[in-house]
Amino acid sequence: MKRKAVFLDRDGVLNRAVVKDGQPYPPASVDEVEIIPGMAEALQRLKDAGFVLIVVSNQPDVARGATPKATVDAINAYLAERLPIDRFIMCYHDSFDGCDCRKPRPGMLFAGAQEFDIDLASSYMVGDRWRDVDAGISAGCKTIFIDYGYDEKQPEYCDYKVSSLLDAPIIILKGCEYEKN
Secondary structure: OOOEEEOOOEEOOOOOOEEOOOEEEEEOHHHHEEEOOOHHHHHHHHHHHHHOEEEEOOOOOOOOOOHHHHHHHHHHHHHHHHHOOEEEEEEEOOOOOOOOOOOOHHHHHHHHHHHHHHHHHHHHEEEEOHHHHHHHHOOOOOOEEOOOOOOOOOOOOOOOOEHHHHHHHHHHHHHHOOOOO
């Protein structure tokens, strides 16, 4: 029997994004990582309900030479020690590399689905940017958009819009109606 998953973006979902001029950026080091309060408990509720938790994150600053891969790995390790995540899947490519893994393409979700035998139609993609939502739609998942009001393109469609990942377990587990698009 296939499993179900919650695919999660990293920065802005599990930990606070560093926002500069209305734009979100990843933390530059482990010292800048601030896990959103209540995150471990919210994720544990999803795990207890049988969901596989897979982080799928674009990290183009590695390809751009602005962030060493070791820094991304250290941040992931820090999060893994504190949160019940099953797997981290990263895309280290830049926007113009043409890879299948960089969101909005669904390659990271497909890789996670294959590794864990996931039924994508019974799964969710949770993110704070249009690329996350579009990747979830392309993979056939339900989508939850965390709207922080960034000064950038917004998703054209999502299944649910919330103000925090802490709202997602309510939607996923209880099927409550939140602001639908």
